[in-house]
Amino acid sequence: MYEFFYGIFEYIGSHRETWLEAVRAHFFISVTILFASVVIGVPTGALCAKKPVLSSIVINFFNILKVIPSLALLLLALPVIGIGFWPACFALMVHSIPTILISSYTGMRQVEAAILESAVGMGLSPGEIFWKVELPLAAPFIMTGVRTCAVDVIATTTIASYIGAGGLGELVMFGISFMNLTAVVTGGLTIASLSLAVDAAFGLLQRRLCRIPVE
Amino acid sequence: MSDVVIALNKATKRFVGMKQNAVSEVTLDIDGGSFVTILGTSGSGKTTLLKLVNRIHELTAGEILFNGQNIHELKVEEYRKKIGYVIQQIGLFPHMTVAENIAVVPESLKWNKNTIEERVDYLLELVHLNPAYYRNRYPAQLSGGQQQRVGLARAMAAEPGIMLMDEPFGAIDSITRKILQDELLAIHKKLGKTILFVTHDIHEALKLGGKVIVMDDGKVQQYDTPYNILFRPANAFVSRLVAAENTLEKLQVLRVGAVASPARHSDNPNIPRVNEAETLSNVLAKFMETGAPYLGVTDDSGRVNGEVSWDALRSVASLRNEGMEYYV
Numbered sequence A: 001m002y003e004f005f006y007g008i009f010e011y012i013g014s015h016r017e018t019w020l021e022a023v024r025a026h027f028f029i030s031v032t033i034l035f036a037s038v039v040i041g042v043p044t045g046a047l048c049a050k051k052p053v054l055s056s057i058v059i060n061f062f063n064i065l066k067v068i069p070s071l072a073l074l075l076l077a078l079p080v081i082g083i084g085f086w087p088a089c090f091a092l093m094v095h096s097i098p099t100i101l102i103s104s105y106t107g108m109r110q111v112e113a114a115i116l117e118s119a120v121g122m123g124l125s126p127g128e129i130f131w132k133v134e135l136p137l138a139a140p141f142i143m144t145g146v147r148t149c150a151v152d153v154i155a156t157t158t159i160a161s162y163i164g165a166g167g168l169g170e171l172v173m174f175g176i177s178f179m180n181l182t183a184v185v186t187g188g189l190t191i192a193s194l195s196l197a198v199d200a201a202f203g204l205l206q207r208r209l210c211r212i213p214v215e
Numbered sequence B: 001m002s003d004v005v006i007a008l009n010k011a012t013k014r015f016v017g018m019k020q021n022a023v024s025e026v027t028l029d030i031d032g033g034s035f036v037t038i039l040g041t042s043g044s045g046k047t048t049l050l051k052l053v054n055r056i057h058e059l060t061a062g063e064i065l066f067n068g069q070n071i072h073e074l075k076v077e078e079y080r081k082k083i084g085y086v087i088q089q090i091g092l093f094p095h096m097t098v099a100e101n102i103a104v105v106p107e108s109l110k111w112n113k114n115t116i117e118e119r120v121d122y123l124l125e126l127v128h129l130n131p132a133y134y135r136n137r138y139p140a141q142l143s144g145g146q147q148q149r150v151g152l153a154r155a156m157a158a159e160p161g162i163m164l165m166d167e168p169f170g171a172i173d174s175i176t177r178k179i180l181q182d183e184l185l186a187i188h189k190k191l192g193k194t195i196l197f198v199t200h201d202i203h204e205a206l207k208l209g210g211k212v213i214v215m216d217d218g219k220v221q222q223y224d225t226p227y228n229i230l231f232r233p234a235n236a237f238v239s240r241l242v243a244a245e246n247t248l249e250k251l252q253v254l255r256v257g258a259v260a261s262p263a264r265h266s267d268n269p270n271i272p273r274v275n276e277a278e279t280l281s282n283v284l285a286k287f288m289e290t291g292a293p294y295l296g297v298t299d300d301s302g303r304v305n306g307e308v309s310w311d312a313l314r315s316v317a318s319l320r321n322e323g324m325e326y327y328v
Ligand SMILES: Nc1ncnc2c1ncn2[C@@H]1O[C@H](COP(=O)(O)OP(=O)(O)OP(=O)(O)O)[C@@H](O)[C@H]1O
Pocket: B015, B016, B018, B022, B040, B041, B042, B043, B044, B045, B046, B047, B048, B049, B200
């Protein structure tokens, strides 16, 4: 057991530059995907919550896309969008946007009618109602969606390496091709640690932001 | 003070897809500073009428004037800020403290920070919540009655001239409700705001209202003083509505003013006195306690400006409900 972990540390030590570069690339792809998903998913979800017709179209559209596994999507998309960083981000966002969109939609929908009625009745503008009332009340739901999504994205970014976007997936792929178990495990464990760290970070952030006492 | 602040002229609302009007050709004037209650059974159009006034619903036909101006010509959000709105479900913002809730409209109006702070404290004291204790609490940490007090304070935050209240005490236990009713009357007396108050509780409507709008089927059945609603019902519907009220209940909602006559014995310093705003049940108690044949009626400064006699009080009990003939 000890030797096993020693092997991993040794591997990292001897391939420091490559490992760091892979972590950096992995993190960068994940952050880009997450950021873009929030920027697209939150407003779209919020808009869907206000427009029932739009919501059924948009949500069904993403549900259909979501049925296709990420890897299949990556490979299907390959001839159309090519290889590299942006194609990888694009293909993975098909899965990450719906998570955030639906959590933002749900968050907006659960705001009580009476709360909105008083907000309208007291003469707040739609903008004020969105920023001061709806968004803060939807925030716990959105945050949960973002947190789930972040962990997902870090895991799925692994397969981005298949279309040459780099990241820790390369380490795993390399290990598989050359029957190098240490490389596979090092890649896998690094991804797992990254997920756990991101999950914990979002957990803290969530506790900070959502200060509504329940009782 | 008694200028008309809200005038409805054949105000009509029909919701899309409905066969009937929810509110049908309502024409009436609300005087500035008056406390008007809207009474009616479920579905009679009380809420719709109230929401037409602050434009949550838009009229199908007719017009509503606010200080002589058609409300459709006013900027809707500016207009609504001049009107306080309180609903049964209260609708406090759960993510904001009590103080933040009250400050929403003043902040939206860009009031100065100190002015807002002072205003919040003033309003909390007005609704009998100690600012030191309650400012920084969240709505979930308050009882239903306390939440409704905050709702009332929030609605009054930007000094609206008019308050619209839709069954604000409907979900509150009867003891607390009575306390809140009395406090609301006191606030109305102190600030002189125009209040339009919806209720389906006849007792509440007669007790609070200087005038009562009785609604049925989207139409106004009678718009009159509690005394006239009780003793001069305009039609069979109103007559049936008030028939269930017995003498004691009538005494509980009617006020001294309804039976007082000009002072003839004001030179006598020994006569027991009652305030003109007292209910007749308190007058009855005073008669029973003192055995006096008449009581002096005083205004708030303590000056005697009328009197009420035992016979005048008894007339309430013996007054025939002139609407009885509708019932056969
Ligand atoms: N948004 C709406 N869309 C369609 N119909 C409505 C709407 N709101 C109210 N109505 C209808 O209008 C009529 C009057 O409703 P309203 O809510 O004004 O009654 P109410 O007197 O306030 O009753 P309650 O005492 O139960 O609150 C009812 O028949 C109701 O079904």
